[in-house]
Amino acid sequence: MTITIGLSKGRLLKESKGILERLGQDFEYIKTTRQLVIKDEARGFNFILLKPSDVPTYVEKGIIDIGIVGKDTLIENKRDVYEVMNLPIGKCRFSVAGKPENIDKMDQSLIRVATKYPNIATNFFSEKGKTIEITKLNGSVELAPLVGLSDVIVDLVETGNTLKANGLVVYEDVFEVSARLIVNKVSYRFKDAGIQEVIQSVKEWEAAL
Amino acid sequence: MKFLTMEDQLTYYRNKRIKKQTIESYFISAGFQYMEPAVFSPYDGGNSELVKVIDGKGGIYTMRGDMTAGIIQQLGGQAIESNEIKLYYDGKVFLTKENGTVITRDQMGVEWIGGNVLSSTQELIRLSAQAILHQQDKVVVEISHIGYFLELINKFNLGEAAKKPLQELLNSKNEEDLKGYLGRKGASVDCIKEFSNLLNLKGSWEELQIKLSQQKDEVSQQVLMELQGVEEGLKTMEANGEVHFDLSIIPSYDYYTGVVFKGFSTTNYKELISGGQYLIETGKGRKIKAVGFSLYDSAFS
Numbered sequence: 001m002t003i004t005i006g007l008s009k010g011r012l013l014k015e016s017k018g019i020l021e022r023l024g025q026d027f028e029y030i031k032t033t034r035q036l037v038i039k040d041e042a043r044g045f046n047f048i049l050l051k052p053s054d055v056p057t058y059v060e061k062g063i064i065d066i067g068i069v070g071k072d073t074l075i076e077n078k079r080d081v082y083e084v085m086n087l088p089i090g091k092c093r094f095s096v097a098g099k100p101e102n103i104d105k106m107d108q109s110l111i112r113v114a115t116k117y118p119n120i121a122t123n124f125f126s127e128k129g130k131t132i133e134i135t136k137l138n139g140s141v142e143l144a145p146l147v148g149l150s151d152v153i154v155d156l157v158e159t160g161n162t163l164k165a166n167g168l169v170v171y172e173d174v175f176e177v178s179a180r181l182i183v184n185k186v187s188y189r190f191k192d193a194g195i196q197e198v199i200q201s202v203k204e205w206e207a208a209l
Numbered sequence: 210m211k212f213l214t215m216e217d218q219l220t221y222y223r224n225k226r227i228k229k230q231t232i233e234s235y236f237i238s239a240g241f242q243y244m245e246p247a248v249f250s251p252y253d254g255g256n257s258e259l260v261k262v263i264d265g266k267g268g269i270y271t272m273r274g275d276m277t278a279g280i281i282q283q284l285g286g287q288a289i290e291s292n293e294i295k296l297y298y299d300g301k302v303f304l305t306k307e308n309g310t311v312i313t314r315d316q317m318g319v320e321w322i323g324g325n326v327l328s329s330t331q332e333l334i335r336l337s338a339q340a341i342l343h344q345q346d347k348v349v350v351e352i353s354h355i356g357y358f359l360e361l362i363n364k365f366n367l368g369e370a371a372k373k374p375l376q377e378l379l380n381s382k383n384e385e386d387l388k389g390y391l392g393r394k395g396a397s398v399d400c401i402k403e404f405s406n407l408l409n410l411k412g413s414w415e416e417l418q419i420k421l422s423q424q425k426d427e428v429s430q431q432v433l434m435e436l437q438g439v440e441e442g443l444k445t446m447e448a449n450g451e452v453h454f455d456l457s458i459i460p461s462y463d464y465y466t467g468v469v470f471k472g473f474s475t476t477n478y479k480e481l482i483s484g485g486q487y488l489i490e491t492g493k494g495r496k497i498k499a500v501g502f503s504l505y506d507s508a509f510s
Contacts, residue, residue, distance in 0.1 A: 062478030078307075080479065083383040119307070183382075185480060186473050189349045189453065 006067035008052035015089035022205040065187035071177040090179035105151040114144030121154035246279035272303040288492035293324030318503035326498040331442030353458035365400040411455035
């Protein structure tokens, strides 16, 4: 029985090196190939390389049995999947940030928020009882407070260097996130043995860190 | 769903109708009679997922969001003359999404009120597998018991508010987030250990039996006994579908009181069936046992 594993392209793929090697894969080949589907018939794996935000969709639809994806993507794109493991990769945090001199804008009756993650931003400010006006952006979110599009931004912060380079500071952390191993609900029943073997391999890799 | 042509759209609805009629024929053959649950009921606060409407006099009503909940509300409090009532339904439910938009879903299912709840549960699990097996090549029915989860909530005084988040965390199988949530609530080490252990109480009947028999408390033994009663009646089902046990399956509706079950198939990526045992109040204030299950959109598409 073949197990199909979805990999998030980009930073998370690089950090998945140890997991892939534990599964007997040639990481350098997976990283550099232009193929989107890589088959390992001997070990019974298919690997599919995807944009991170598409991984939960493929897993939910059952095209992929197991996926490696950031918790941020799961929260923003709610999908009906199992999250069977928290992985020690893809670690970063969601933060509210803005210009240092504008920190008092967090106390305004209406806060203008720019973000790529409107659900996360809405939930965070809603729990604090704050009314917000959301502007959904697709990239370079740091620009928004600099040009007056928003009072604050809600974004993923890994090192803080991008914020610093643009003269922004973190006002408040929302929560920390890391990558997750997700599994399709039907595969979890019908491919149980193969899936448990992969989970066990990932646990062994984590234990050896 | 968007269709390019009228013919495509009509074909889609025709195929869906045929599937529903096939399932309906199973229900009728098994002795269930048709019922139409009410669409509107007076709003009594609570569930934010329900669609609210205001009538001409300013009264607030909710549209049905779940057929079983509607039937419990509609039939509850009425007298029951016979030993048991077997009914089925087929209709739309209405829900509000997080972004405020309203969605409709097809929900079809059966309710068996009164009678011998053990044999009716066995029969409904078999019927639920039959309802999806006619179009699928392999079916798995997973069986759980809500009593174990509720006992842990009570035992560790976690309160009503903890039910929903714990149910979601258990259903997502995320042990680490489950531990994190309980840790933030100040739960004891024993509490965290027992909830984490819930995720391991799964497998074949033999595996579950071994795991549960190690726990000597009264609730575990009661759960084991009730599940054993159901399992014994399902041995003949093995040829058509598999039966698994998983005590971390906690339905999102809180009316369930005992054995619960879900159905999955190899040719569909979603849960197709959800059901279980619950209580319904009769006219004399007596609560009687009932069991039912529902099929959702994916089972007809």
